[in-house]
Amino acid sequence: MIQIRNLAYTAKTDEGEREILRGIDLDIPDGRLIVVTGPNGGGKSTLARLVAGIAKPSGGSIVFDGRDITGASITERARLGIGFAFQQPVRFKGLKVMDLLAIAAGRTLAKSEACDYLVSVGLCANDYLQREVNSSLSGGELKRIEIATVIAKASKVSIFDEPEAGIDLWSFQSLIDTFRNMRRTIANSSIVIISHQERILAIADEIVVIKDGLIARHGPKAAILPSLIGTSMAAPGCPKFGRGDVPVITEGKIHA
Numbered sequence: 027m028i029q030i031r032n033l034a035y036t037a038k039t040d041e042g043e044r045e046i047l048r049g050i051d052l053d054i055p056d057g058r059l060i061v062v063t064g065p066n067g068g069g070k071s072t073l074a075r076l077v078a079g080i081a082k083p084s085g086g087s088i089v090f091d092g093r094d095i096t097g098a099s100i101t102e103r104a105r106l107g108i109g110f111a112f113q114q115p116v117r118f119k120g121l122k123v124m125d126l127l128a129i130a131a132g133r134t135l136a137k138s139e140a141c142d143y144l145v146s147v148g149l150c151a152n153d154y155l156q157r158e159v160n161s162s163l164s165g166g167e168l169k170r171i172e173i174a175t176v177i178a179k180a181s182k183v184s185i186f187d188e189p190e191a192g193i194d195l196w197s198f199q200s201l202i203d204t205f206r207n208m209r210r211t212i213a214n215s216s217i218v219i220i221s222h223q224e225r226i227l228a229i230a231d232e233i234v235v236i237k238d239g240l241i242a243r244h245g246p247k248a249a250i251l252p253s254l255i256g257t258s259m260a261a262p263g264c265p266k267f268g269r270g271d272v273p274v275i276t277e278g279k280i281h282a
């Protein structure tokens with residue numbers, strides 16, 4: 027369980043200080059899948075970065091299972107059980123996909139297990155296990171490999187920042203199935219997904235809308251989702267394709 031209280035983040039910019047987030051109060055209880063949505067630039071990724079420890083808040087506190095982690099490092103939080111998949115994943119030169127999954131899982135993985143993780147994000151596993159995690163992988167492949175590592179980690183809190191970005195619709199379907207399966211086994215853990223996708227909003231227990239650095243709305247899916255459908259905060263998962271046959275979803279919009 028994560029308790030976020032009065033969290034604020036102020037960034038230094040060329041034009042002086044800018045308040046990015048303020049007064050954020052949010053509980054992430056065990057056993058729940060929470061989807062965070064809202065307009066671009068609202069502060070969603072910043073909130074995820076603060077929880078993962080990549081950025082330090084300018085005010086407020088984050089308590090994880092009764093322990094104040096506001097000042098804890100990324101490594102410490104990862105060790106305590108916070109896993110994070112970036113909106114823009116990182117490449118690791120020299121590491122093979124298989125190694126990356128084993129490091130994430132924290133143990134030796136049988137090839138079949140590693141394969142299962144990759145299949146769950148829509149990658150044909152055998153082709154990828156021995157590939158190096160470098161620039162030969164496309165953005166979408168890299169993104170899916172990173173999501174697979176967060177799944178393999180099975181953290182107490184798993185945070186996915188716009189998992190749909192750069193992923194084709196077919197892989198997107200297996201991703202949703204994967205999140206659904208994860209949801210079934212999270213009695214003592216929780217999942218936070220930042221997303222604009224209607225089909226991801228649809229699997230949420232709770233929806234949080236972040237706008238202009240504040241929580242604009244927060245409640246059970248049934249209370250929030252109907253008012254979001256058809257707005258720019260919820261992009262449909264199944265658009266009509268313009269051209270080509272592999273449309274790509276980025277930042278909640280569909281590029282065919």
Ligand SMILES: Nc1ncnc2c1ncn2[C@@H]1O[C@H](COP(=O)(O)OP(=O)(O)O)[C@@H](O)[C@H]1O
Pocket residue numbers: 037038039044046064065066067068069070071072073
């Ligand atoms: N370190 C930073 N310095 C300056 N501006 C930042 C910094 N981090 C985030 N921002 C700005 O804060 C706003 C919120 O960003 P972000 O959290 O990425 O939004 P979202 O994920 O909701 O699209 C954006 O306008 C972004 O440019």
Ligand SMILES: [Mg+2]
Pocket residue numbers: 070071072113187
């Ligand atoms: Mg973002």
